[in-house]
Amino acid sequence: MRQGTKQPYEAFLVLDVEGTCVEGNTSFSYPNEIIEWPVCLLRWADKDKDGKAKVLQVVAEFRSFVKPTWRPLLSQFCTNLTGITQDQVDRAPVFTELCESFKVFLEDNGLIDPGTGQRLVKYCWCSDGPYDVRDFVVKQCFISKVPMPAWITGDVLDVRSEVRALLDAETSRKPQERKRSASAYAFPVNPRMVLTIPRQxxxxxxxxxxxxxxxxIDDTRNIARILIELARRGVRLMPNTSINPKRRWPWMGKRGKILDGYH
Structure with a gap:
């Protein structure tokens, strides 16, 4: 196994939101609203003076349901898929209130300055695929008529892409090298197979x-387990997905208005 890898980031925030959805329209082009905001915060347990490390651990968690405002009633399909009930979102804060409470979480964990909001350590957002920040957060900020908070702007580490890269590197090795490898995969994965969290x-x-x-919250915890394993295998954990806070979808009108016909 490789020794500790030089790691430029001090902390990682794993996010896997859940959003409103209707049966037959589960694409990321739909005007979803965030209804669950779960985060696992991870830090290095063994980082040395040269910045090398390989042991990541979860040090804190944050979870809140979020009340949708454009379509406040959840579909039965959405509840069946996510397990989130109407009562849970009815009693939850709206997105702008959620942002304020999560900001306190970041302050309490020494990630941002309570006064200025500036980052105190170099941290990276992580998700399974690019969708959570690139799509859900950008859309939610439009619907809530607020700019993306400074604490979530910047590029994101797509964990699924890193697992795929490891898989591709492993399959490109000679059979005898794979057999000796301490990082060998438990089973071969077809390059066209979608790497869901269970498959990863x-x-x-x-x-x-x-x-x-x-x-x-369960998805987030399992993604954190994958991130910990990537670190153990010597992967240099860096952002690999660009986020455009000004991205627009066809259903977006002016000043946060959702155009008619999107239900």
């Missing part, structure tokens, strides 16, 4: 998915 766990030889799939 299996491919990395980790224990099966823990919890309920499509529960935001």
């Amino acid at each position: 766990l299996q491919a990395l030889g980790l224990s099966p998915f823990e919890g309920r799939h499509h529960s935001g």
Whole structure:
């Protein structure tokens, strides 16, 4: 196994939101509203003076349901998929209030300055695929008529892409090298196969998915397990997905208005 890799980031925030959805329209072009905001905060346990490390650990968690405002009633399809009930979102803060409470979480954990909001350490957002920040957060900020908070702007580490890169590197090696490799995969994955979170766990030889799939907090915890394994295998954890806070979709009108016909 490789020794510690030089790691430029001090902390990682794993995010896997859940959003409103209707049966038959689960694409990321839909005007989803965020209904669950779960985050795992990870830090290095062994970073040396040269910045080398390989042991990541979860040090804090944040979870809140979020009340939708454009379409406040959840579809039965959405509840069945996510496990989130109407009562839970009815009693939850709206997105702008959620941002304020999460900002306190960042301050309490020494990530941003309470006065200026500036980052005190170099931290990186992480998600399974690019969708959570690139799509859900950008859309939600438009619907809520607020700019993206400074604490979430910047590029994102797509964990799924890193797992795919490891897989591609492993399959390109000679059979005898693969057999000796300490980072060998538990099973071969077809390059065209969608790497869901359970498949990533299996491919990395980790224990099966823990919890309920499509529960935001459970998804987040399992993504954190994958990130910890990537660090253990010597992957240099860096952002790999660009985020455009000004991205627009066809349903977007002026000043946060959702055009008619999008239900």
